[in-house]
Amino acid sequence: MPILDRLFVASTLAVSLVSPVFADPDDTFNIYVAAGAQQDSNLFRQAANEQSDTVQTTSLTLALSKPFAQQRFSLDATLIDYRYSKNDYLDYQAKNYNGAWNWALSYRLTGVLSASRTEAQNSFVDYTESTPERRKNVRQTDVNHLGAEWQVRGGWRLLGGLTNTEQSNSQTFSQQSGFVLNTWEAGAKYLWPAGSYLQLLRREGDGEYIDQQLVSFAMLRAPFNPQHDTDFRQIETEARLFVPFTGKSTLSAKLAKQAREHQHFSQRDYDVYVGRLDYSWQPTGKLSLNSSLRREVAAYQDYASSYYLGDGVNLQPTWQISARTVMRLNYDWQRRRFDGELIAGLAERRDTLQSIRLGIDWLPARWATVTTSIQRDSRKSSRDNFDFSTNILSVNARLNF
Template sequence: MLDMQQAMAQQTTPHPPRMVPDKTFSVTAGTTFTYDSNVFRLSPLVNPIALTGQPRRADQIIITSATLGFNKRYSMQRFEVTGTLVDNRYMNFDFLDFLGKNYNAAWHWYVTPYLHGRLTSRHSEALNNFANLSGFLNGTNRNLRTLDNYHFDGVLELNRAWHLIGGLDHSIMKNSRLTIQDFNNKVTSVEGGIRYVSSSGGSLTYRVRSGRGEFINRPAPLPEFLFDTRFDEMEHDLRMHWPVTVKTSIEGRIGYLDRKHAHFSQRDFAGFVGDLNISWMPTSKVQVMGGWSRQLSNYQTAPFAFQHSIFERFSSSYIATNRFSIAPTWQITEKTALRVRYDYVLSDFHGAVVPLPTESRSDQMHSGLVALDWRPLNTLYLSAAFHRDHRSSNHRGFGFDSTAGSVSATLNF
């Protein structure tokens, strides 16, 4: 599930450095001030004093960041490295303060023009999304999520049209506090497939991925809660990129994901996943992007996990999320742009393992964003944004409303 906290992080954190091909080093520094009316995504039915010890729901947040970037080509090889420190300060709920350390590194390797690929490494640290934690014992705690990913992929061009692809991937996800919904885990995957590239620049790719996952720090299964030690994933997908015209392009993916657990088949899930994204430029100053996506993800619950009697209990093993979005951008002048985005998200919780008298939980989220960007100088970027979220649920206590406004300034060198 994506809500305002993630969207605001994407839209209002200091703007990333503008990578200039001939510029080896870059430095970016920025700050963002945000007012958030409902930090913990609490339902109107909930008295915040009972959960946070304070009568207020709102907070003012100052995010300051500094990024160093390196981008260099050596013969056929290209290297990219960025490192970022992000300092997050909360005025009221200061126990949420943290310093995030993030980096991205990539080696775009070439053996020959027909055999090439990437070797990447990523590390990120951020607060867990409170919208995903609402109703649970950890719903108002400082819970940092750390993600590490190591990825290798390669392409062998048999000829101009047909390419063989393959890759290895290793991901590690950890939380600073226990989460019931998505436990600490690591997944190692191998993938392969074939790609067809047309003369017009379009492509069609078939890929198969096999992954082995392990729940970290759980040496034995917990049968009383049906919590397992490991799982296997198999995913098939077909991807398409189609430049319809000079002004319109379509990207899409349809796949089937099957996840099986080692000891408790009650936690297994499978189903169709995919996405479709359309980009259209009706004029040189207007771009409209629209999309749909469907994903299946782990979301395991247990009877002891709920925080307060106001929250109606439910049981689930996974969540199916469907998202519909539209995002027009108007380049008013060379230096000024207006962005608007609307998302509708439908989240259904499946795989109940505890019999309850209530039906399965289902949430609906409406999210809207309006942002004005201004770049008066090549080195200076300013932005102001307003964001509104409304979530309703068929289960008591999980709906909420939140409003946020932010201003940010970024310097790029």
């Protein structure tokens, strides 16, 4: 029996049972069990020789949330098993968690101590590898953060924090190498009685690439030197604004200048403006729209680039068809400009990516959710053989205890 048929039968049987036990968001402890299947017509995002595959997932999530006086403790831990029907060498298990202690020494001095880990296969949009045994490349990202907020007087608050970020790949991914980055941040925030706020932050940190080896010009001259550095410094100045216009709409904005300076190869440096504008609108009780504009930067180091700037638009309308059924549409468009080339005269790379997804969530009972979706992703690139398109069909079922 095909996996989609098996999943449909399992979901139908599950929701047909009468269960006296179900999760409640206010419970101290909850358990979530989920199973799903995703049919992808072009798994490796290739322009030619497309390969389809079905990815089966099963997951178990344990969620804990406990208030204690002015403190709140929370922990979500999830184990996800990924199984590929045709390319079973890609199989892996992801162990993710997100824990936080929202602390308060007084009503004026509050903060958060948090730790998180995510594990996922590197996207084949960015990671290209023709050798099967090297295609499995799981990225692990750990973030540890300590933040504090002190209410000085009235709406004025002082902010500060320390963050440790570590990212690693199970295979070499020279364009987006693993790194360790330790940063501090400090700033101020003004909060108006209506809930609006304006926040200014300065963030600085030192980073180290953990899977790159320095090759000096004494060892290999330009233009053949890959100029992969070992250390960098990152500096960011950020402004944030949040405005709740009415009970039906909100606006949030971020504008920042981010710079990355490398210890040995200044050709890899960048100094750019990034930002994001989000607007949420709920015209009726059944209709809502989340929309955003964004500019982001990401390191992408090869001979033709050191980083890319991504300009994007996202639209997410939602329709509450009934008390138990919700329809969601997600459209995302992004244009990437790759800059910081090492060799003059190389053809510039420009990519345009689009994704459109239509999904339906069905809640047959308080303790069960069934989600189906159809999605189409594509890329148009100035590089030869970088175009692709793929169709994705997915079905997921989740039980809450």
